[in-house]
Amino acid sequence: MTRRPRIRDVAELAGVAPSTVSVVLNDTAGARVAGSTRDRVRAAAAELGYVPNSFARGLRTRRSGTLAFIGDVIATTPYAGELIQGAQEAAWEAGYLLMLVNTGGDAQLEERAVRALRRQQVEGALYATMYHRAVTLPEVLDGLPTVLLDARPVSGTATFVVPDEQAGAEDAVEELVRLGHRRIAFVRDLHDGPAVDRRQRGYESRLAAHGLELDERLVVRERSDSAGGERAAAVLLDAPDPPTAVFTFNDQMAIGVYRAAAARGVRIPQDLSVIGFDDLYVVSSELTPGLTTMALPHREMGRLAARALIAELDGGEPTGEQLVPCPLVRRGSAAPPHP
Incomplete structure (x- = not known):
């Protein structure tokens, strides 16, 4: 057969009516067709390479799948x-x-x-x-x-x-507090929005839960890229009382923190702990040391x-x-x- 097989061809080969082929191949609910007939129809369809027209079936059932x-x-x-x-x-x-x-x-x-x-x-x-x-x-x-x-x-x-986002930020700060940190900075995006707002809310709520006072000087707004992270880290690390840990809005900002720390001879994690957010695979596992981070699921x-x-x-x-x-x-x- 050189043309595309049709339902009538399947019916002829199986020795049944076209309507029976339609009932069998569309698994029509409640249809009474003997098992042997169903097997014969399916075998004929397989032999001919017949594929039901899903678009036409969608017009009938109003379901396209x-x-x-x-x-x-x-x-x-x-x-x-x-x-x-x-x-x-x-x-x-x-x-x-x-x-x-x-x-x-x-x-x-x-x-x-x-x-x-x-x-x-x-x-x-x-x-x-x-x-x-x-x-x-x-x-x-x-x-x-x-x-x-x-x-x-x-x-x-x-x-x-x-x-x-909020629970993720809370867990990041909790990890740093568990390790013994008390001066924890947050390097965040310049702009407000659901992601950054909830991450800052989690940062602040976990500090409060541990009785740690929020120091606004430890919250730095910058562009959420590596250059922004580097500028923010420079502000923090050059301060008279620098943080011992930094939580960054995302992993790209963490790259900048690594750069700023290296330029000042600050060792990660011996002198400064860093936790990112996103678990961006091209960043977090390639940094040295590997970046501890919150994974976006x-x-x-x-x-x-x-x-x-x-x-x-x-x-x-x-x-x-x-x-x-x-x-x-x-x-x-x-x-x-x-x-």
Whole structure:
């Protein structure tokens, strides 16, 4: 057969009506077809290489078995693979195919892409951002079940899956206090937002829990890159009473702390302990000593978000915020303060 096999060809080879083939291959609930007939139909379909038309079936059932993963610039970040892999694993386990669109932060491209996905009858969407922030969902998603991933809605009711930034920061400070540190600095991003606000809240709350007074001079705002981390560390290390430990907003800022410390002959961790945040694999394990850090649980976040979306497609209601713990990854950059 040179053309693509059709349902009538399967029916002819199996010796049954086309409607019987449709019932068997679509696993129609409640249909009474003998087991031997089902086996004959499936054998005929396999012999001919017949594949059911999923688009046509979607028109009948209004279920396409596909989900959309819509990201701003998520696919260009080091975290993308874990987020996407977690979501894809959960989707696949439930029998769904995940379709990925990276919009590059272009609102017009995003609208065109979502319209195209909706024409393909995607059943729901995961809306992901490159870092934890508040977003306004585009109007083109109205009416489509949507779960936010590493983002929270500015308004409205939705399920959103985000890392537990505050608890992660609390655990980082707790680790430093456990080691014996009392002057603990926080090197944070210049700008406010859900991620940095919650990490600072965790830093302050854990200091208070241990009766340690908050010294505003130990909280330095800078750009959240290695150069910013270096400038912030210079301010801290050149002060008359420098900290014995630094907690950084992210691992990139920790690189700058390492540089500033090396330039001043300050040894890590003997003279200065450092704990980062993110567990950016191209940074944390390559520094010397390896960076102790709080890991962003991207794979688990992706998995949880996809499962939450599928639960809504099965009739569940949006559940609001779902926090995912950030585990501590110990390496070699944190130790008791030098006597």
